[in-house]
Amino acid sequence: MLKIENLHATVDGKEILRGINLEINEGEVHAIMGPNGSGKSTLSAVLAGNPAYTVTEGKVTFNGKDLLAMSPEDRANEGLFLSFQYPVEIPGVSMTNFMKAAINGKRKYQGLEPLSASEFLKLQREKKKFVEINNDLTNRSVNEGFSGGEKKKNEIFQMAMLEPTLRILDETDSGLDIDALRIVATGVTKLKNEKNATVVITHYQRLLDYIVPDFVHILYHGRIVMTDTKELVQKLEKDGYDWIKEQFPD
Amino acid sequence: MKEEKNIEQIGGEEYKYGFTSDIETEVIPKGISEDVVRLISAKKEEPEFMLDFRLKAYRHWLKLYEEKGVPTWAHLEIPEIDFQDIIYYAAPKKKEQLKSLDEVDPAIRETFDKLGISLDEQKKLSNVAVDAVLDSSSVKTTFHAELAKKGIIFCSISEAIKNHPDLVKQYLGSVVPHTDNFYAALNAAVFSDGSFVYIPKGVRCPMELSTYFRINAMNTGQFERTLIVADDDSYVSYLEGCTAPQRDENQLHAAIVEIVVMNNAEVKYSTVQNWYPGDKDGKGGIYNFVTKRAICKGDNSKISWTQVETGSAITWKYPSCILKGDNSVGEFYSVAVTNNHQQADTGTKMIHLGKNTKSTIISKGISAGYSQNSYRGLVRVAKDADGARNYSQCDSLLMGDKCGAHTFPYADINNPTAQVEHEATTSKISEDQIFYCNQRGIKTEDAIGLIVNGYAKDVLSKLPLEFAVEAQKLLQISLENSVG
Numbered sequence A: 001m002l003k004i005e006n007l008h009a010t011v012d013g014k015e016i017l018r019g020i021n022l023e024i025n026e027g028e029v030h031a032i033m034g035p036n037g038s039g040k041s042t043l044s045a046v047l048a049g050n051p052a053y054t055v056t057e058g059k060v061t062f063n064g065k066d067l068l069a070m071s072p073e074d075r076a077n078e079g080l081f082l083s084f085q086y087p088v089e090i091p092g093v094s095m096t097n098f099m100k101a102a103i104n105g106k107r108k109y110q111g112l113e114p115l116s117a118s119e120f121l122k123l124q125r126e127k128k129k130f131v132e133i134n135n136d137l138t139n140r141s142v143n144e145g146f147s148g149g150e151k152k153k154n155e156i157f158q159m160a161m162l163e164p165t166l167r168i169l170d171e172t173d174s175g176l177d178i179d180a181l182r183i184v185a186t187g188v189t190k191l192k193n194e195k196n197a198t199v200v201i202t203h204y205q206r207l208l209d210y211i212v213p214d215f216v217h218i219l220y221h222g223r224i225v226m227t228d229t230k231e232l233v234q235k236l237e238k239d240g241y242d243w244i245k246e247q248f249p250d
Numbered sequence B: 001m002k003e004e005k006n007i008e009q010i011g012g013e014e015y016k017y018g019f020t021s022d023i024e025t026e027v028i029p030k031g032i033s034e035d036v037v038r039l040i041s042a043k044k045e046e047p048e049f050m051l052d053f054r055l056k057a058y059r060h061w062l063k064l065y066e067e068k069g070v071p072t073w074a075h076l077e078i079p080e081i082d083f084q085d086i087i088y089y090a091a092p093k094k095k096e097q098l099k100s101l102d103e104v105d106p107a108i109r110e111t112f113d114k115l116g117i118s119l120d121e122q123k124k125l126s127n128v129a130v131d132a133v134l135d136s137s138s139v140k141t142t143f144h145a146e147l148a149k150k151g152i153i154f155c156s157i158s159e160a161i162k163n164h165p166d167l168v169k170q171y172l173g174s175v176v177p178h179t180d181n182f183y184a185a186l187n188a189a190v191f192s193d194g195s196f197v198y199i200p201k202g203v204r205c206p207m208e209l210s211t212y213f214r215i216n217a218m219n220t221g222q223f224e225r226t227l228i229v230a231d232d233d234s235y236v237s238y239l240e241g242c243t244a245p246q247r248d249e250n251q252l253h254a255a256i257v258e259i260v261v262m263n264n265a266e267v268k269y270s271t272v273q274n275w276y277p278g279d280k281d282g283k284g285g286i287y288n289f290v291t292k293r294a295i296c297k298g299d300n301s302k303i304s305w306t307q308v309e310t311g312s313a314i315t316w317k318y319p320s321c322i323l324k325g326d327n328s329v330g331e332f333y334s335v336a337v338t339n340n341h342q343q344a345d346t347g348t349k350m351i352h353l354g355k356n357t358k359s360t361i362i363s364k365g366i367s368a369g370y371s372q373n374s375y376r377g378l379v380r381v382a383k384d385a386d387g388a389r390n391y392s393q394c395d396s397l398l399m400g401d402k403c404g405a406h407t408f409p410y411a412d413i414n415n416p417t418a419q420v421e422h423e424a425t426t427s428k429i430s431e432d433q434i435f436y437c438n439q440r441g442i443k444t445e446d447a448i449g450l451i452v453n454g455y456a457k458d459v460l461s462k463l464p465l466e467f468a469v470e471a472q473k474l475l476q477i478s479l480e481n482s483v484g
Helices: A040-048 A072-077 A095-109 A117-130 A135-139 A148-162 A178-190 A206-210 A231-239 A242-247 B002-008 B034-043 B048-067 B106-114 B144-149 B157-163 B165-171 B182-190 B431-439 B444-455 B465-478
Strands: A002-011 A014-024 A029-033 A053-062 A080-083 A090-094 A166-170 A197-201 A215-220 A223-228 B025-027 B090-092 B128-134 B137-141 B153-156 B195-199 B208-214 B225-230 B235-243 B251-253 B256-261 B266-274 B286-296 B302-309 B314-317 B320-323 B329-338 B343-352 B358-367 B372-381 B389-398 B404-413 B419-428
Touching: A002 A040, A014 A040, A014 A053, A014 A223, A029 A040, A029 A231, A040 A053, A040 A072, A040 A080, A040 A166, A040 A197, A072 A080, A072 A095, A072 B431, A080 A148, A090 A095, A090 B431, A090 B444, A095 A117, A095 A135, A095 A148, A095 B431, A095 B444, A117 A135, A117 A148, A135 A148, A148 A178, A178 A206, A215 A231, A215 A242, A223 A231, A223 A242, B034 B048, B034 B182, B048 B165, B048 B182, B144 B153, B153 B157, B157 B165, B157 B195, B157 B225, B165 B195, B165 B225, B182 B256, B182 B286, B195 B235, B225 B235, B225 B266, B235 B465, B256 B266, B256 B302, B266 B286, B266 B465, B286 B302, B286 B329, B302 B314, B302 B343, B302 B465, B320 B329, B320 B358, B329 B343, B329 B372, B329 B465, B343 B358, B358 B372, B358 B404, B358 B444, B372 B389, B389 B404, B389 B444, B404 B419, B431 B444, B444 B465
Parallel strands: A029 A197, A029 A215, A080 A166, A166 A197, B128 B208, B195 B225, B208 B235, B225 B256, B235 B266, B251 B286, B256 B286, B266 B302, B286 B314, B286 B320, B302 B329, B314 B343, B320 B343, B329 B358, B343 B372, B358 B389, B372 B404, B389 B419
Antiparallel strands: A002 A014, A002 A053, A215 A223, B025 B090, B128 B137, B153 B195
């Protein structure tokens, strides 16, 4: 589904990704872990096409297409979804209008007619129920005045609406209390199927207790320095990252 | 950062209505003088009182012009205007009185069609009566008969001068006297046409009244004059929409709108203004210097101004409310968009004279490109205006960092019981917001439309529905290519 080869990227002229190689197939769950500043969020931003980052080298194929040649919205419409670490507030724009623009943007890309208002509202009702979010969220402006937990739940709600094939969760567990974490993680798990793949970017074990990874990668200094199974998570939880730093000096 | 650079690369979408129609036009020579004023009045076969009205105004204007020159207090860079280089009167050559639409010049009909205005029966289905002003002379007024049944007068001001001289004499210049300001004096001297509305006592106008203005003849300044009188217990909603053909030379437009609202009456006046703003380098475009004012003369009367301003190179406009009647209400809802090199200095005046008068000001400025967008508002509470209340909210939205947004609120409160509130915010459309939308599959253009319409929602919701849809599209079009 996704193949990353020798990916290098910079922000403000500083090289953050220094040769990432990673292959993700349908149905898989990958965890990307690593100490602060190792490039985890940069990787997600580059894959989503954030214009603040510049790709200097490498190749990314998504469903056989050249991902890096696509605009951010086309990447989204091709099925790439990024759950933001810091979801952005858009005052005055209701979640309903926002999602309608998103859904119909995707349908247009796929050559489908836009959903009618009633079809859309029906879909929205179903998905809200599915991810256990309360009703008034969709009447509020996008993320405006949302608590940390509400914002993250809102990301999962959008994921449920858009049904992406590649789901990238960027530090989705940060700022969540244990109940919100459960709801968010359950949502992600319930939406998992053999056709989609999941990338979980995190520092901690706790989210991975719910979303069990098939592979765990350690990102350090812009490179994936280690790939293992879920047992690696426990070691990191117990020993921290110091041993990685020692093993892979700058 | 790449996106930031893009934000600065401001382009404007090509003006869609840049065409001229080939209609035979009768024009008088360039320039202004007492003779020109007399000529206009004569051509329009006006009664004596109108000529006096015009001459008085002309003499006042001349005095202002010679002593003080053009007004410069607004936050605008106005190139020098040569008032002798303007043609003050142009009217499509008249055939005999028209009985049906078939008799309207096909070229004129075509112009309307291009603008999406139809004079035919379709409008009846959409419940809109249109008094179309092509250049300066009214071509055709529809729904006359239907409105006449209710005693409503909706016609060109020229016809009103001929057919309803008493009403015109009583109210013309009563809200905006020719001494009001430089451009008001000029307009009073040379106005060529405009609309007149009279709603009799107790009548609720059954449809939205709508006027489309269109500047058409080369080098012709437009001086529209609109007068609306709503008698006791009446109601009317009036729509004004404008487009103009593309021009290289700057075109001066100095209109006056006067509204008189009597006891328990209500007038809603909505404008969507989309005149040629000039090209992306700031060349050409309309100068729009308008004086709009309403007086709530009667008790419990209400006036509501709603405007969406996206066009013109320079806009100088302050639709105002004089709240004279006790318990009268004035409202001003405005969205002003400036892009490229456009300049707008717009706002309102709320003059509280009566007791328990209330006013609301919601102003939303959107600046992009190299444009300058100013809100200028005055809230005045007179000594005897016990219990007056005002709420003002002035928000500015910036796109990119080459544009400017300015707020000039003035308050002049002379009564201790007055309650006056003012809130102001400034925000930016951030790259993060755009990217967030992009990541959900929403194109940058659509994202801007979404964000801007969300921002302007409080104002757009005040427009009549068919206008609101048009206005939403217009906002998005005006800002196309301004980010990303």
